[in-house]
Amino acid sequence: MASTIHLEGTTLEGGGQLLRIAIGLSSLTQTPLNITNIRGKRSRGGGLKAQHLTSVQWLAQASNAQLSGAGLKSKEITFAPSTKESKTEKYLKCDTQISQDTPGSINLVFQAILPYILFSGAKYSVKVRISGGTNVSNSPSYDYISQVLLPTLSLIGIAEIKSQVHSRGWSQGGTTLGSITYTVTPLTQPLPGFTLTTRGDIKSVKATILAPKACEEHFKNELNVMFDRRGTAIFGDRESEIDISFEDSLHDKRFYLLLVATTTTGVKLGRDWLYDRGVKAGKLEMVLSSMAKKVFGDLIAEIEHGGCADEFLRDQLVVFQALAKGRSEVDGGRRKGVLVEPSLHAKTAQWVVNEMIGVEFDDDGACKGIGFGSEDEDETIEEEELRQSFAILDVAQAR
Numbered sequence: 001m002a003s004t005i006h007l008e009g010t011t012l013e014g015g016g017q018l019l020r021i022a023i024g025l026s027s028l029t030q031t032p033l034n035i036t037n038i039r040g041k042r043s044r045g046g047g048l049k050a051q052h053l054t055s056v057q058w059l060a061q062a063s064n065a066q067l068s069g070a071g072l073k074s075k076e077i078t079f080a081p082s083t084k085e086s087k088t089e090k091y092l093k094c095d096t097q098i099s100q101d102t103p104g105s106i107n108l109v110f111q112a113i114l115p116y117i118l119f120s121g122a123k124y125s126v127k128v129r130i131s132g133g134t135n136v137s138n139s140p141s142y143d144y145i146s147q148v149l150l151p152t153l154s155l156i157g158i159a160e161i162k163s164q165v166h167s168r169g170w171s172q173g174g175t176t177l178g179s180i181t182y183t184v185t186p187l188t189q190p191l192p193g194f195t196l197t198t199r200g201d202i203k204s205v206k207a208t209i210l211a212p213k214a215c216e217e218h219f220k221n222e223l224n225v226m227f228d229r230r231g232t233a234i235f236g237d238r239e240s241e242i243d244i245s246f247e248d249s250l251h252d253k254r255f256y257l258l259l260v261a262t263t264t265t266g267v268k269l270g271r272d273w274l275y276d277r278g279v280k281a282g283k284l285e286m287v288l289s290s291m292a293k294k295v296f297g298d299l300i301a302e303i304e305h306g307g308c309a310d311e312f313l314r315d316q317l318v319v320f321q322a323l324a325k326g327r328s329e330v331d332g333g334r335r336k337g338v339l340v341e342p343s344l345h346a347k348t349a350q351w352v353v354n355e356m357i358g359v360e361f362d363d364d365g366a367c368k369g370i371g372f373g374s375e376d377e378d379e380t381i382e383e384e385e386l387r388q389s390f391a392i393l394d395v396a397q398a399r
């Protein structure tokens with residue numbers, strides 16, 4: 001049996017993403033895992049929030065893992081997947097519900113469980129209905145997942161993930177919970193290494209607005225003004241293809257805007273903003289115009305670096321690069337001729353995959369993945385273990 005890997009939860013970003021990636025990889029590789037100081041860099045002492053606990057418990061059930069220490073606010077857990085059976089089918093149900101009774105981000109739960117389902121080897125589609133928040137600050141919204149992440153996964157060879165939003169749930173103070181169903185078809189072959197390095201020209205931009213119905217015209221006008229002003233920075237002198245969609249947020253304090261640029265090579269770049277406070281009388285115009293300016297500015301910065309992934313997508317692709325077979329590269333772009341540094345979230349994701357499965361990333365955002373599920377995967381892991389023990393020997397000799 002593999003020895004337990006220990007991760008220190010304060011490393012780098014020190015948030016929930018470290019836990020999500022680690023538990024997903026532990027379940028897949030059946031490697032026991034111990035995490036201390038979970039979310040150690042977050043305020044109020046860190047520990048597991050409901051959303052994290054839900055993900056850990058679901059993965060423990062799906063991989064038949066022994067879980068100890070897990071509870072709300074827990075700072076240390078040990079997760080030991082069963083190594084006796086590899087028959088995922090027994091525990092990974094084809095139709096499953098994950099219910100949260102708080103508006104914790106549905107999409108962060110999805111982020112935690114997706115690699116496990118995709119690479120589980122199960123021979124049936126897995127339908128997961130998750131309740132909680134669909135649009136929550138500092139996490140991917142439903143709209144971002146369905147318009148940026150899933151089309152990108154399709155571009156790199158993971159075609160079969162369908163999404164359906166049943167109702168919206170907003171972070172903080174929302175009265176109703178939202179729910180989404182994701183239907184995932186597990187891979188039947190190892191994921192081939194992929195490159196996202198050819199950006200292409202911006203072909204179209206889709207704007208998604210969620211806001212109280214009364215401000216529909218107003219919000220759309222703000223966006224049209226911004227497209228007039230900043231269209232050249234987006235499209236250059238090419239024809240602009242613009243689509244603006246509006247959905248009633250059914251909440252007088254919830255305003256959300258997502259802009260997604262699609263390029264001629266199918267690359268998606270997205271930026272969004274959620275404003276979830278009240279708007280004082282006479283201030284609506286200012287709020288909508290500030291939102292529009294901010295999201296346009298952020299999207300244009302993503303377009304100008306010329307890379308193939310926005311800041312958030314970059315960290316969300318790391319685990320897929322690490323599990324794919326052979327070399328994968330995601331171009332994060334350049335500013336003033338210098339490579340755009342990965343965000344702290346992306347560096348954390350890269351650190352976790354290195355600790356868990358020995359995959360190293362270079363400065364270009366490339367790595368050699370282990371080819372999870374392929375016949376020679378054991379060899380790749382063994383080679384890596386051997387390499388690491390030589391590295392330890394080298395260090396010992398140097399002392």
Ligand SMILES: Nc1ncnc2c1ncn2[C@@H]1O[C@H](COP(=O)(O)OP(=O)(O)OP(=O)(O)O)[C@@H](O)[C@H]1O
Binds near residue numbers: 016139144272311316
């Ligand atoms: N606006 C956004 N659009 C898309 N993805 C986002 C956005 N904001 C954050 N994310 C993604 O959400 C994840 C947040 O990870 P993080 O570790 O902060 O999670 P967390 O579970 O909320 O932890 P914590 O509560 O500890 O902050 C990252 O993968 C990041 O890329």
